[in-house]
Amino acid sequence: KDTDLTRRRVLLKLSGEVFGGGKLGVDPDTVRAVAKQIAATVGEVEVAIVVGGGNFFRGAELSQSGMDRSRADYMGMLGTVMNCLALQDFLEQAGVETRVQSAITMGQVAEAYIPRRAIRHLEKGRVVIFGAGAGLPYFSTDTVAAQRALEVHADEVLMAKSGVDGVYTADPNKDPEATRLETLTYDDALRQDIRVMDQTAMTMCKDNDLNMVVFGMEGEGNVTRAIRGEKIGTVVSN
Numbered sequence: 001k002d003t004d005l006t007r008r009r010v011l012l013k014l015s016g017e018v019f020g021g022g023k024l025g026v027d028p029d030t031v032r033a034v035a036k037q038i039a040a041t042v043g044e045v046e047v048a049i050v051v052g053g054g055n056f057f058r059g060a061e062l063s064q065s066g067m068d069r070s071r072a073d074y075m076g077m078l079g080t081v082m083n084c085l086a087l088q089d090f091l092e093q094a095g096v097e098t099r100v101q102s103a104i105t106m107g108q109v110a111e112a113y114i115p116r117r118a119i120r121h122l123e124k125g126r127v128v129i130f131g132a133g134a135g136l137p138y139f140s141t142d143t144v145a146a147q148r149a150l151e152v153h154a155d156e157v158l159m160a161k162s163g164v165d166g167v168y169t170a171d172p173n174k175d176p177e178a179t180r181l182e183t184l185t186y187d188d189a190l191r192q193d194i195r196v197m198d199q200t201a202m203t204m205c206k207d208n209d210l211n212m213v214v215f216g217m218e219g220e221g222n223v224t225r226a227i228r229g230e231k232i233g234t235v236v237s238n
């Protein structure tokens with residue numbers, strides 16, 4: 001039996017910085033390490049992943065240097081697909097069955113985004129990696145993380161952050177008094193303009209009562225712990 005209705009299902013958002021290790025392009029060692037952490041949870045938890053692309057291009061930045069915004073955004077979306085393929089490769093090396101689904105059709109490298117098929121893959125224990133964002137300019141992969149989580153009925157969104165291990169009362173790099181919050185409401189995050197994800201994404205989570213966990217990538221085994229639902233980072237909810 002490959003369908004377990006009681007199994008936890010999560011949507012993990014990995015931003016581009018996770019892939020680049022802080023640099024342009026893909027850092028294989030970093031991706032391999034993340035893949036191993038995800039692999040440790042397979043069979044236990046159903047994992048869908050939305051991949052960012054900031055390690056290649058961000059449309060808003062390219063448009064500042066004179067490119068048409070939509071075209072630049074398409075470049076950004078194509079960048080996310082390269083990250084998907086890198087992650088897929090290292091996951092398969094770790095023995096995990098995966099499927100990449102792209103919101104921009106490119107049959108040679110990925111399946112098309114077909115939500116019901118994605119759910120079926122998850123039920124079978126495959127890791128589903130969503131690429132090319134929403135396929136729409138002017139969107140962010142954070143917003144797509146919220147949307148895909150809702151569409152595949154994930155229990156929560158896990159936002160992996162680099163350089164910070166949750167949401168703080170103030171910027172921990174500037175204010176030594178800053179403390180990490182265990183919980184935060186969407187109302188407070190929106191009112192105080194706390195950018196754990198962009199506002200569109202946060203509003204979507206709030207309106208649909210989808211909980212989010214903001215956690216740091218750096219701690220040993222943190223990705224595994226977040227996927228398993230261990231208490232980690234900051235929980236954002238209504």
Ligand code: UDP
Binds near residue numbers: 052059072080138139
């Ligand atoms: N993008 C887009 N539509 C989407 C998702 C992404 O146009 O639905 C483009 C946008 O230009 C964005 C880039 O892809 O800057 C990379 O995604 P994002 O900035 O969200 O990646 P992250 O910050 O997570 O690395």
